[in-house]
Amino acid sequence: MLVWAVFKLFKTEPNSLTIEFDSRAKILVVVILILIPYTALTVMRNREWRNLFDLYRKDIPYQDKSAKANTQYAGYLMRTTYSDAGFRQYGSVNQRKLAIMKKHFLRSLEIYPDNYQTLNDLGTVYMYFAKNPDSARLFLKKAVDLDPSLQPAWVNLGMAYREAKQFDSAVYCYQTILRRDPQQIRAYFALANVYNDMGDINRAIQMNAEVLKTYPNLDIPYVNIANYCLQRADSVMAIRNYEEAAMRRPSFEVCVQLSNLYKAKGDLQKADFFRQKAQEALKNNPQ
Numbered sequence: 001m002l003v004w005a006v007f008k009l010f011k012t013e014p015n016s017l018t019i020e021f022d023s024r025a026k027i028l029v030v031v032i033l034i035l036i037p038y039t040a041l042t043v044m045r046n047r048e049w050r051n052l053f054d055l056y057r058k059d060i061p062y063q064d065k066s067a068k069a070n071t072q073y074a075g076y077l078m079r080t081t082y083s084d085a086g087f088r089q090y091g092s093v094n095q096r097k098l099a100i101m102k103k104h105f106l107r108s109l110e111i112y113p114d115n116y117q118t119l120n121d122l123g124t125v126y127m128y129f130a131k132n133p134d135s136a137r138l139f140l141k142k143a144v145d146l147d148p149s150l151q152p153a154w155v156n157l158g159m160a161y162r163e164a165k166q167f168d169s170a171v172y173c174y175q176t177i178l179r180r181d182p183q184q185i186r187a188y189f190a191l192a193n194v195y196n197d198m199g200d201i202n203r204a205i206q207m208n209a210e211v212l213k214t215y216p217n218l219d220i221p222y223v224n225i226a227n228y229c230l231q232r233a234d235s236v237m238a239i240r241n242y243e244e245a246a247m248r249r250p251s252f253e254v255c256v257q258l259s260n261l262y263k264a265k266g267d268l269q270k271a272d273f274f275r276q277k278a279q280e281a282l283k284n285n286p287q
Contacts, residue, residue: 006030052076060104067112074104075121081129093129101125119143120153127156133163151177155190162194170194185211185218192224201228219248226257235261246274252281 007013009030010023048058056073063069077097086092105122109115123140126132137160143153158173174191177184192207205228208221215221226241242258245251255278263271 067108070104070108074101116143116146133160136160219245
């Protein structure tokens with residue numbers, strides 16, 4: 001339309017094979033005058049397009065009434081926090097970033113309060129980043145009320161109840177998941193951890209043993225059982241289960257535990273063997 005307007009302004013036909021020199025010169029001048037400010041604007045805008053964070057941060061003030069835009073911006077910040085080395089190693093979260101996440105998830109819910117996915121995301125933020133299980137429960141309960149099949153919300157809600165030491169409610173959450181899908185082995189592990197918190201270690205071990213019936217080559221159940229045994233100072237059973245786990249997957253953490261346990265028992269040969277295994281695992285799978 002802009003090209004058409006320029007040619008009409010100088011009373012020329014764009015499809016004409018011959019355009020008078022004066023008309024061409026005038027058209028060229030107008031085009032240059034148009035290009036200069038648009039070029040400057042494009043260069044300025046490129047700074048905002050260089051990555052997703054800059055683009056979201058610059059554009060969100062113009063999309064304040066968009067539930068989707070607010071959710072996308074907060075969700076992007078949430079994903080980058082999960083991948084941040086400080087959070088992965090120490091669980092630390094930039095407080096300014098956390099405040100922005102909460103602000104935009106809350107703004108999205110003001111616009112569309114029945115978005116169960118956003119409710120789950122905000123509950124996740126309060127649970128794992130803000131370390132506030134009480135606030136997390138408020139949003140997660142509403143999420144599962146709106147969509148009872150939303151498994152991630154049930155998982156997070158179970159964790160929120162566990163953190164608040166409301167173990168019966170946590171058990172209910174994980175049992176709800178398993179009733180709907182008995183193949184969700186992470187729910188077995190989570191439920192086993194709740195039983196362990198309740199002091200019912202035998203039942204916690206039984207839950208992991210149930211998983212081994214279906215997945216005998218999985219290492220995680222043996223690691224969990226070994227951890228429970230360590231908690232009740234049963235180092236013999238802990239070593240036995242850690243070794244079973246190491247046979248399936250000699251991870252750095254398991255091999256370090258075995259090295260330390262054998263060192264404490266005075267078996268320096270095996271302690272050194274598993275120390276070397278730990279170093280090999282770290283070399284093959286650097287963090």
